Structures are given as C-alpha cells and as structure tokens.
Amino acid sequence: MWLPVAGLPPRLTLTAFTGAGRSCILGSGAARRKDVLARNRRGLSDFHPQLLPNLGFGDSPSWVSKCRLEPRRYITSPRLAETLVRVLRENREKTCQLFLECNPGPGILTQALLETGARVIALESDRTFIPHLESLGKNLNGKLEVVHCDFFKLDPTDYGTVKPPIMISKMLFQNLGIQALPWSKGIPLKVMGIFPIKNERRTLWKLLHDLYSCTSIYRYGRIELNMFISEKQYQKLMANPKNPNLYQALSVLWQVACEIKLLHMEPWSSFDIYTQNGQLEKPKSRESLEEIQQNLCLVQLTPRRNLFTDNLTPVNYDVFFHMLKQCFMKRNAKLIDHLHSLSPVDAMDILKKTKKKEKMKITNLYPRDFKQLFETIECSKDYTCKWLYDDFMDDRIV
Amino acid sequence: MSALRWGRGAAGLGRALWPAGHPGLLAEEGALGGVWGRRRSSSASPCEQDRGKDWGHAELLEVLEARVRQLQADCVSEVTVKRVDVARLPEAGGFQLPRKAQPGAEGAAPGLSGRWAEKLDKEKWTMQKRRQRLEVKLQERAQKLARKQQLRVEPRLLNGQLAACLQRWEQGSPCNPWEEQLAWLLQEAPQRLSGEAQQAPADSGARAQLESQQQRLLAFFECCLLTGHLPLAHHVLVIQHSKSRPPRLLTLAMYNTVMLGWARKGSFRELVYVLFMVKDAGLAPDLLSYAAALQCLGRLDRDASTIQRCLQQMAQDGLPLHGLFSGLPLCEEDQAVLLRAVCKAQPGFRPPPQPRPPPQVSSSPLLRDIYEKDLPVSYPRLHLPQKELERLFQEQLRVEMATTVTVESVEKAPRLTPEVLRARKTLKGLRARWEAALCRALQESKASEAQAAREGRPTLLPYLCLLGERECAQLLLQTLQALPPQGESLLSLAQQLGLRAFNRHVVQRKLLSNQVRDLEKRYSQYLHLLASDGQVAEPCLPRQHWEALGAPEAPHEQPWPLPVLVQLGKQLAELLVRAVHMPSSLAAPQGPPKLIPVLYHVYSFRSFRQIGILKPHPAFTQLLAAAAERTLTFEAAEVPMLCPPLPWTSPHSGAFLLSPTKLMRSVEGTTQHQRLLERCPPAELHGALDALTQLGNCAWRVNGRVLDLVLELFTAKGCPRLGVPAPLSEAPRAPEGRLPRDAPPARKAELRRELARCLKAAREMHSLRADALYRLSLAQHLRRRVFWLPHNMDFRGRAYPCPPHFNHLGSDLARALLEFAQGRPLGPHGLDWLKIHLVNLTGLKKRESLRARLAFADEVLEHVLDSADRPMTGRKWWMEADEPWQALACCMEIAQAVRAPDPAAHISHFPVHQDGSCNGLQHYAALGRDSVGAASVNLMPSDLPQDVYSGVAAQVEVFRQQDAEQGVRVAQVLEGFIGRKVVKQTVMTVVYGVTRYGGRLQIEKRLRELSDFPQEFVWEASHYLVRQVFHSLQEMFSGTRAIQRWLTESARLIAHTGSAVEWVTPLGIPIIQPYHHESKILINGGIQSLTFSSSGDTSQHRVPRPQEAQHAEAEERLPAQLHPLAGLLAHDAHGPALLQEGPDFRVRARLLLDTRGRRRRHEPGVPRAVRPPAQPAHPARPLQVPGEAVLLRPQVPEAVQERVGLQAAGHAAVGAQDRGFQPGAGEGLHLLLQLTSGVPAAPCATV
DSSP: OBOOOSSOOHHHHHHTTOSSTTTHHHHHOHHHHHHHHHHHHHHHHSOOOSOOTTOOTTOOOTTSOOOOOOOEEEEOOHHHHHHHHHHHHHTTTSOOOEEEEEOOTTOHHHHHHHHTTOEEEEEESOGGGHHHHHHHTTTSTTSEEEEEOOGGGOSOTTSOOOOTTSOOHHHHHHHHTOOOOOTTSOOOOEEEEEOOSSOHHHHHHHHHHHHHHTOGGGGGSOOEEEEEEEHHHHHHHTOOTTSTTTOOHHHHHHHHHEEEEEEEEEEGGGEEEEOTTSOEEOOOTTSOHHHHHOEEEEEEEEEOTTSOOSSSOTTTHHHHHHHHHHHHHTTTSBHHHHHHHHOSSOHHHHHHHHTOOTTOBGGGOOHHHHHHHHHHHHTOSSOSOOOSOOOOOGGGOO | OTHHHHSOSOOOHHHHHSOOSOGGGHHHHHHHHHHHHHHHHHTSOGGGTTTTTTTTTOHHHHHHHHHHHHHHHHHHHHHHHHHHHTTOOOOOSSOOOOOOOOOTTTTSSTTOOHHHHHHHHHHHHHHHHHHHHHHHHHHHHHHHHHHHHOOOOSOOOSSHHHHHHHHHHHHSOSSOHHHHHHHHHHHSOOOOOOHHHHSOOSSHHHHHHHHHHHHHHHHHHHHHHHHTOHHHHHHHHHHHHHSOOSSOOOOHHHHHHHHHHHHHHTOHHHHHHHHHHHHHTTOOOOHHHHHHHHHHHHHHTOOHHHHHHHHHHHHHTTOOGGGGGSSSOOOHHHHHHHHHHHHHHSTTOOOOOOOOOOOOOOOOGGGTTTTOTTSOOOOOOOSSOHHHHHHHHHHHHHHHHHOEEEEEOOSOOOOOOHHHHHHHHHHHHHHHHHHHHHHHHHHHHHHHHHHHHHTTOOOSHHHHHHSOHHHHHHHHHHHHHHOOTTOEEHHHHHHHHHHHHHHHHHHHHHHHSTHHHHHHHHHHHHHHHHSTTOOOSSOOOHHHHHHHTSSOOOOOOOOOOHHHHHHHHHHHHHHHHHHOEEESOSSOOOSSOOEEESEEEEEEEETTEEEEEEEEOHHHHHHHHHHTOOEEEEEGGGSOBSSOOEEEEETTEEESSSSOOOSBOOOTTOOHHHHHHHHSOGGGGHHHHHHHHHHHTOEEEEOHHHHHHHHHHHHTTOBGGGTBOOOGGGSOOOOOSOOOTTOOHHHHHHHHHHHHHHHHHHHHHHHHHHHHHHHHHHHHHHTTSOEEOOEEEOTTSOEEESOSSSSSSSSHHHHHTEEESSOEEOOTTHHHHHHHHHHHHHTOOTTSOHHHHHHHHHHTHHHHHHHHHOTTTSOOGGGGSSSHHHHHHHHHHHHHHHHSSSGGGOEEOOOOOOOOSSHHHHHHHHHHTOHHHHHHTTOSOOSSOOOHHHHHHHHHHHHHHHHHHTTOHHHHHTTTTOOHHHHHHHHHHHTTTOOHHHHHHHHHHHHHHOTTSOGGGHHHHHHHHHHHHHHHHHHHOHHHHHHHHHHHHHHHHHHHTTOOOEEEOTTOOEEEOOOSOOOEEEEOSTTSOEEEESSSOOOSSOOOOHHHHHTTHHHHHHHHHHHHHHHHHHTSOOHHHHHHHOTTOBOOOEEOOOHHHHHHHTSTTSOOOOOOTTOOOSOOEEOOOGGGTTBOOOOOOHHHHHHHHHHHHHHHHHTOTTBTBOHHHHHHHHHHHHHHOOOSSSOOOOO
C-alpha cells in the first residue's frame, strides 16, 4: 500500500527544507563546516565512549551531518544571456516589462535585461551574490531591486519558519509594490529562472498547487514563468497519448493549466555550477557525460485565461488533482474502472455524456478530455455526492 | 488412487481405467490405500478363472462370450473416457506408464480354430489396436489432468540413491515393507547437501523474505492439520519438496508437522514418505520426528521389534527417550499413544514425572524481599463471596464464548418516525441479503483457493475453513457497520480482520477441546484465594496459587505470521467489497433495482504514500444515520471483565478467560519482544507477572452520579470545555451557497480554505464524539456492576489496562467515571487527605505547603458542598478546576464524609490518582547527584513543593537579562514573556530525547499562543529560547547531561554494530528496541497490492509531521533509538516511592557493546547464520553508568516523606488494594505497581 507515488504532493517535501539548518551554512562560512567534518571523523572512526565535552542538552548528535548543499546552476556566458534576452523580448507585444529573476547569481542575465530597459527584480537566495547584484543596480534609478529571497521556497506551508531567504509572497509583493491583476487580464510579471537541479518535480508540483488554488504568486494574476528545465522533464511535461510512457498526471495538469511554449534549448555545459566550496566552476566529470550532453529547455508557462470555469475552480481543484493521481496510478486500467472508484455517479452515464468508449484506457485520454470528464461529473444532476474523495487537503491549511 | 500401484501383480488395464475410490474421501484413502489395493487384485476379473473347462465343445458359445467381453471392454473404455472428461479421474499418482497391459481376452481361447476364430482374431486385433490408441490418448489426457487435479502422495526424490531405494521398496518386499523401511531410513545418514545449497542467502533482504515465506508455509501446514486438510498439506509438501533446491524453503518443522498429522491418523505409508523426504532434504530427524513415527506405530499397534529399532536409533542419534515426554508440543492423547508404543518395546518404561518447575526466585535484588520464602504472605481478599464470583465467572465465560458484546448506545433515542422505521427495515432486509451473499462468496473463494493449493502453493484455504461461513459473514458485517464514513485504510482493516478471525479461532479451539471445563474447575478453586469467604491452605500470591492448582496450560496457539494475517484479512475485505451491494435508490422501489456496491476502494495520497482506503457509499452512511440504531458491538476483549482476570502465569496466558492476550503488547508483526520474553527464565518475569495480576485484580465500579451528569450534557449539546464532546450538529457550518460565477479565483480560494477548516473541525468532533460515545455507553452498560480491568504492558514495561475504550487511564472525565468497588473506612486523617487531594485537583495552590492546601480546602468548603449538591445549577465552583470532573467527584465524596456522623468511619470508594513531579528528571537528577536539579524536582528537603519548570524559566530569565544588557535584540524583545508555560513542554520532554529542533518547535508554538508577542520575532526568539533552556538545564542538571550523553553514545555505538538496543529493567523485564532492519512484505493481487514492513511501523495513520519527516529525520532517528535507554531510568519507575523503597536500586543496563565479538562474526569464511535479531550472539557486558551512579543511596528528604505520607495516607483513606500484605511484601509489591505503571504523558494510574 505504501507505494511511491508518481506525483509527489509538494507540501511535505517543500517544507522539509525550510527548517533552520540549511540556510546558515553559506553565511557563517567555511570554518563551521570544517568543524562539523572534523567531529564527524572522530565520531565515526574511533571507538570513544567518552563524553563529548562541549555539547549541551539536545545538541544534535555529532555524527549527523546536518546539511548537504545542493549545487545550483547559473548563467555566466554573456552570449547565452544575449540570446535569452532576444528570446524573451521577442514577443513584446504586451507591455509587461517587469521581470522577476530567480537566483541570478553573478548577474550576467540581469545586466543584459537591464540593458534592454526592462525593470528587474532579482530574488537571490545566496547572500554572497547580493552585494555584487546590488552594485549592478546603481545609477539605474531603481530599475533593479535585489531581495534576499528564495523563489522556490516562497510561502512555506507551516508559516512557522519564515526567515530570509524564505519569505511570504504577500509580504514580498507588497514591499515591491506589485498589484494583483484579475485573472482575465494580462500578465503582471514574468519570472525568469532555472529550476533547482534536484527538485524539479517538487517545484513543479508546488507551482501547480499554487496555480490551481490561486495562492502564492498566482494570487497576483496569471504570472508567466520562463524557466530552464531539464530536457527529460520537459518531455514529460509535454507528453500526451502519443508518447504514453512519459505521460503522467503532471503533464495533464500543466497542459490543462498553461500554454506551454519551448523558447530555447541550451546544453548543460553552458551553465556554471556553484559548488560547495563557494566557487563557480564548469560542471565536472563526476556528472556523467551523458548528463552533460543533455540540454536545458527554456519553457514558457503562461496560465490559460479560461482555466477556471464554472466547474473547475480553486474550490474544487484538489478533487481534480486527486482524480488524475488516481487515474495515473493504474495507468493501463480502463477509464470505466477508475470512474467506479472516483465517483458514485453512474459511470456509463458519464461515458455517454463525454462520448467516450467503454474500453478507453487512461493513457488514451488527452489532457482536455480529463478536464471535460471532471466537469461532466462535477455538473451531473441528481447526485448529492459527486465524488468519493473528500480529503480536504487538511495539511495545506494552517 | 494408490490402489493401482499397491496392487502389485497383474494390473489389468480395465482396472486401471476404472475409477478407484470415492472422490470425496481423499483423506481416508490415503490411509486405506494399501488394503484396498490388495483386495482388488484378488477379485480381479472373475470370469477368467474357470475358463478352460470345456472349451472344445462350445466353440460358438466361446466366440460369443469373447465377443461380449470385447463389447464390454469397449463400453468400459468409453464410459471411462466420459468420466475422465468430467474431471473424474483415477487417482493414480503418476499414472505410471502402462505396464504392457494385457488385453482381457488374451489367451482366453488358445486352441481356437476355424472361421469364427479367425474372424474373432481379426476383430480382436483391430479392437486391440483401437483400444491401445485410445489408451495412449487417454493416458496423456489423464496425466495432464491428473497433474492438475490430483493430490500427490508419492514424493519425488532428488537423491538418486534414495529414490531408487524407494522404488525398490514400493515394488519389492512382500511383508511389512514399511516397517522395514522405517528402520532403514532412520539409520540412513542424512544426505548432506552440497555446501552452497545450505547457505542462506547473504543479502539480508532476501533472507528476510525467505524467512517470511517459511513462516507462511509452516503456518499453512499447521492450519491444514487443524482443518483436516492433511492430504492437501502433504500434496503441497511433496510439490515444494520437488522444486528446485537452493534456497530451500522447507524446514524440518514443516516435515514434522505433516508427519505428526499422518501419525495421528495412523497412516504409516505417508509418514514414511515424509521421512523419505526429510532424508532427501538432508535433514536429521529430531525428537518430534521420532515422536511422530512412534506414535504412528503405537496407533497401528505394530509389534515391538520395529519400535525397538526405532528407539535404538534414537539413542544412537543422541536423543533422550524421556525427551519425548517433556518439552514436546504434543497433546495428551498423542502422549498416551506414544507411551503405549514405547511401553511395548520397553515394558517397564515410565514417563518422567512432569517436572514441577523448581520454586525459582527472581534474581532481581529489588524483588528479593517480596519473594522471601519465610515471609508469610496473605493476599487481600475481594469483598465478594465465592458463590457470587463463580456466578460472575459464568457470565464472563458466556460473553467470551459469544466473542462479541452488544451494548446499548447512550445517544439520545430518535423519535420513531416512519422514516426511521423504514430505514431500519431496509437495513434489516439488506443485512439478511448480505449475509447470504457473503456466504456464497466465501464458498466461491474457498473453491478457488483449493484450486490454487492443488498447484502446490500454500493458500488461505485452511484459514478460510477455520471459521464457519455464517460466523465469517457476521464478522464482516460487523466490520462494515463500524466503518467510519470517511473510510478506513485497507491495510489496517485487513490486519484487524485477520486478528479477529484469529481470536475467534482460538476461542473456538478452546471450546472444542475440554479446556473450558478444566478452566471452570481450576478457576473455582482459584477463587478460594480471592473470595471473601474462601479458604486457602497456604497464603500466597495469585499466580503462585494458580500454578499450584495444576499443570501448566496446554501450549498456546501460535499467532499467525503477519503476512498470513494480512493476507487473510485482505481476502475477507475483498469479499466484503465484492459481495455487498445495495439498490441505487432506496426510495423508489419501482422497477428492477439497480445494484451499486456499498464499499468502494479508493486511494488517498499522503506525503509520499498512497493509501488504499475502503470507503462506504455515502448512501449507506446516510441509511445508517437515518436508521439511528441504538446498539454498539464490541469484541469481548474490548470490554472490561465481569470477574477477576486470570493471573498472568506466562507471556501468553493470563487476563481474559478465552480471548488470547499478550503480556507485552507490540505492533503487530514484531516478534522480537515475544521471543525475548519466551527465552527469559520464567522466574525472572515473576515481578512483572505479579504486578500486572495485582493491577488487574482491583475491582471497579462506575460512579453513577458523575455518569448521570455527564450523560445529561452528552445527550444535550455537549460541553467541550468540560471534556464532553458536542454532537455533530454543533459543528461549524461552511458558508452556504456557491459563489457567483464571476467571483475572482482568489475569493474562491478563500472559500475553499473556509470549507476545509469546517470539514476538519467536523472530523475532529466526530472522532471525539465517537470516543466518548463508546466510553459512556460502556459505562452505562456496566453501571451497577462490579468489573475488572486486566492489565498488560507495552514493549518498555509500562502497564496499561487491556480494554481500550473504558478504563482508568486517560482524560479527567474517564477517571472521574470510575471508583473502587471495594470500600474502606476513611480513618482518622482520611478526610483531610481527601481535602488536600481536592485542592490538588483544582490546581490552585501549586506552590503551597500541604498545610496551606488543607486550610484552603476548609476555606472553600461551602463551595465544595454547593458543587456536590447542585453541580449543574449551583455556583459551579468545580467547573473552574484543572480537573473538573474528578474535582466534582471529590466534592461529592467530601460532602458525604463531612455529613457522615463519624467521618472516620465513612466508607469511601474514591480513588486518588498520583503523579510525581517530572519523573524523568527526578531519575536523572538522582543518578547524576545533581543537588540543584534534585531540589527542583522535589528530591531534596524543602518546605514548599518545588517546580522545576519555574526554576528553569527563572534561570532562562537570568540569562536573558544578561544578554539584554549586552544589547542582544531578541533578549530585549523577550522581556516579560518568559514564563513557566513557555518552557514546560521542552523541559518535560528533554529527558525523552527531544532535540533542539523539536524543542524549538514546541517553544515556537507557545510563543504563537501569546497574543501580545510580536510575531515577526517568533522564529528568532524560539531559536534563542531553546538554546537558553538547554543551557539552563545544563547548569542545573550537569550530571544528568553526562548520563544522557553516555546513554546516547552507548546506544549509538550499539546501533552502529547493527544490534538492537536491549536492556533489562530493575523488575527483570527484558526490553528490546524495535529492530530497524525491517523487511518489506508485499502481498500482491486482488484490489490492491499491500506493502508493509514486517517489523515496526505498519500503521499508516502515523504520518510524521512534515518538519520532522525530513529535516529532522537525521537528527531524530538516532536519539529516538537512544532515549529508551533514558526510558529505562525514566519510565520504569516512579520517584518518591522509588527513593523510599529502593535502597539499592540497581540499574542493569545490558548493553551489547562488544564490538570485537561483533567483528569476529563478520570474518570471512564464517557463514552468517540466520539468527533472530535480538539474540545476543556474544556475551553481554553490563556497563556502569559514569559517576558511580548505578548505586543509589539517597536520603529520603522530608518533602519526599511528606509526599510519600500523602500517598500512604491516601491509601489508608481510600482503600487501595495493597493492604493486607505484610509491610515488607506489601509495600514492595506496591512499588512494583508503581514501577510498571509509569506513563509519560498521563500521570500514572497507581491507586
């Protein structure tokens, strides 16, 4: 029964990194890190049952290495930055000139963007880059704002450990003076960034939850994401019944929610990695060659204006989520079998209404079919109870 | 079947084709095969015998006769074909190939001549051809079918030599082949398998899997024996045996089990077959194998020589003869037969007398005085006479035989409107239909399982056959009834169902055997010790008395392995899903009703897991609600007992009369605790057994007045403030109506949050309400009765009452509902102590001396009396107390006592609950000799009770001031916010291994509750505070810290060597930390695959909080393993009493630290044997806690004496159970109670 779920609900995993330990490493420098390591060595190799003198109550045991820094990619090549600026500003039909750049690092792209006259907000989670970034914004009349903030950790679910770089979007946007635009209106701002290497899936799920529930950044309207994502993940994102092996709940949800456009592809090797000893360097050989040869895809995710209809709303989106997760868990089963355990509404009726055949398999349904299916059930008459699911996402609420 | 092969001699084809035996009697056939075979061969084709009489004369007649025979034969073969087609088959094991079948008519007319004869010959020849063709075809088909359908009897041996030997025996020797063979077989040295075959798989996962498969197989064989599926078991054994060799699944125990089965039936041939397989597998027969063989010989009444040889061989193998009669799990009848057999060979043999276990004494120094032989002990008697107790026993016996108890609900009765009546009628009709449907489904399922078993797999068939179909259906319907509307996870449901099936089976077994009559007799004698008018020759403890009354009980039923349990439960749950339907619309009966399932299998996604859930259809939930039925059904073991529980005599026997109860409760599927207990010398457990027995022997009754008041509130609107949950109608309602279509999404998101909040609140209310409903309904059910709460303990030796819903642990309300059934006069100071107790319950004078408390009680006496007289209408003084319901009960007691003509003579039933002040720290402080710390937890003389929490808070405040002066911002912000409440939880839990991380979360929570604290500083402030709290504790409890470190370090090293941490408590209870090498078990198929770990956390509900889940995992996992060691000090004992009683309280921490020994075991070349994880493979070395803290000789400070005085007086006043003992023994036992009854969160329930 405890199977790994295909799509991780992002809530728990996200909060896992919001605790105290992680963020302080960079700030307090290398000395401490060495200290930890030294202790580690002693604890592990020798058999010393004597007491460790300088530890008090509840100090975490010495042998537990507290944190591991995940490597982070940065854009360092001016040429790449130029290309990006060109791509990003290609469709400048609308007036949106506000960019939110996540983890700009050395600020190569930031500078390029600024040069085109755009307004840029740089959310940098790594404090070491901040002074440099701030220096970029001098003499620019406030066109650049730098905030110590981790975009991917905005709005932790328990509101408990809010401390820079972890922030609440409401406060951040308030400080930045960004106004919410209604859903039906245009795009309030564009986000530009690179998904964290290890947590792409989690981040994607978190964003999905935010998007469908109109919370966090999506409270401010249809925010457009321009993100670098690994090629594999991109393929999954765009999968449909034509490539059923990659097709999954995540694909359906993103395709239902957003228009997805591939803007640019760039090999991994063009990015620099910021490693543990505080150096920027080229990806090393420890990453396999295969990985290096992979590309990163710049995708544009623009929420659809007509995402929310009468039947799919931020009120019941979790039912939709649940429906998809359940369907894709037994992806080769027939639709009708799933319908039986999703809803007490007569399954044949639904099939008739959605004009689907009885033998239809899950992987044969297109994203829009799922949405249609959901809406059909949601608006079926004569049933007081339309869904068997009623887990009201209790852990998402404070 | 076997008849064919056993009829050595002419095996006529016609006979071969003729179906032999009756299909339904497989079991008997196995036994009788040989006999039948012989009979048949002798009676074969009678017409052939007087053939040649006068053949010359009647040619035509001869020809005609031959023709007739041909036609007959033809006919026979046709008929046979048909029979084969309808799956009816000759039972021949392998359908050994046609031994040159002679056609029936051959040689019938050797000298026949002439045209007729020619024609006849020709015809005969063609016929023969046809027949041969047919035969071949038939045999092919038959073989094919036979392989599928038929139960194998003959083993297929892998060892060539043995196989040849078997063949020879089968065909060969004329007389008594099997006896010969037995002797020969036993002599034969076991065929050693090649080295690599013997080796267990090195990978621990694979090993665990193999082990669990073996468990499953063994359980299957055992269960087959119980349900009379012995031929099936044999069949599976043969098939498994013939499968590929390494890794071998079969163990000697399995062979022995099947052998024993055959022995009981007296089927010698099959037994020898099994023995062949044992040899073939390279195993050496053990005592049990010999016992089976001898038993079989005994049953068949064979001559002495075979038995003699058997015994000789046994002696040669170094197995002692008297071993057969002691220490083998054989029932009495088996033993009698065995004895008969042995006596035949050795007429003078007498079985050794049942070795009375020598009166061993627990080696625990703590208990030395209690079990001192020369101390006369008299046990306190109950207030009830023998006759009454016997009547109560009968009542309890009836309850347990019924296995369920139906209790009337205390929920307000609905008005019997037509709707209600209709709903009830519908429900009744549906249930009848469901029962029939379930029975049908069960039958089908049995059939399919039987089919699967024929393919050689251990299936659930015998388990399904253990309980009657109707009983099973009832069990399932009962489960359906109790399913919560939001559903229940399939895994826990399956576990629950499997467990219930097992319990019912055990009860049934006890009923079938004579155990109930024996129990009745013994119990009645046992009551002589307890009854008010009973007489016993020699005063002793209940357990000793019980043991003296007869032999130890029959071996207990081994619990089924967890995979079996879950598999069975899952099968049952699936039946329920499949079979139970209801009409889609109950209201409109016109037209053929469309059926919809009542249960749905849905998934829920939580964190990383997906959880399969069985959820009732909303319409069914509605129907249940509409019918508003007023009965609740409980398992018999969930209800308090109506007579004194059986005394604990071993880890498996005690408490309930029939329902199996474990001494040590553990997560289902963890066996290491049980194994540890079983290995423990019985005397070492006496302390724990007696303490638990003692706890269980206390008679209780319901406090009717309090119950009335609670019920009044409960049926009205409830009162959450007083702990009476409100009905669902009081739940917060979600805002009505849908939002307009064009409402902004953000608005909708808000609505959603609102909805979710309401739903969550409603859920919580529902579960609280259900909990209270169970408790109160049981209380109502037991009102005006005397009842008993049997106790057992958890895996760290903390005592708990077995009945889960209604007991004396738990909330204020739960405690207030109970009082002692046996009253005692208050005595001279009793009233004063009652008053002090009342003040304690109010929580008002926490830091005052006892004298001041007493004065305060006298001051408010008027309020007290008012509360007692008009609890709901008066000034309601009691409602303001910390523990309102207990305070109210106390008020009533005081009122009665005050108004009695002589308060000292007033008979009181009132229980007084006691608690120490921060027990864990008390122990640490005493061990570490921290004088400052000891003072703060009341271990040092002091006029006023100390409060460690305030102490720590004050210390933190000192640090804060220092920091504030130095300009630390947080310290300045925190000014005025540091109080007892902020630090309390952290201080309390620090001894249980809370980390800085957890502590910070606790403090953060408290800070958020402070409305005027600037919330933006919460993170920083909590971070700061937790540091200061730890710092302060370090100052106050420096020795404590050292000990904690040491324990932590030790446990870490133990964990590092790959062992589980284990130790022995001062009471002698062996404790083992749950082992962390868990193996995943997968149960495939059906509606959902279930995966769970075989040891440890199977509960799905315990989803860790997100923060802890990952971030803190690394931090907390090890300490979680470690702090039980602290628990050894903390949970196991209670402060004041300990200090009073335990002058040489010795901590014996058996820590497995010998890493060198460990390393040696891993040296290459030494095979790593499969071993139970808990087994100490090397000498355990007790370690000393640094600072010589092992030996405690603290002074007993006055404050402590004062508290202990309270305790003693409390006892004298309220009639607790420990009086009647001689001072030494009695108080020692009282200490036992305290030692075993510590519960960290809830204060102990010592009385």
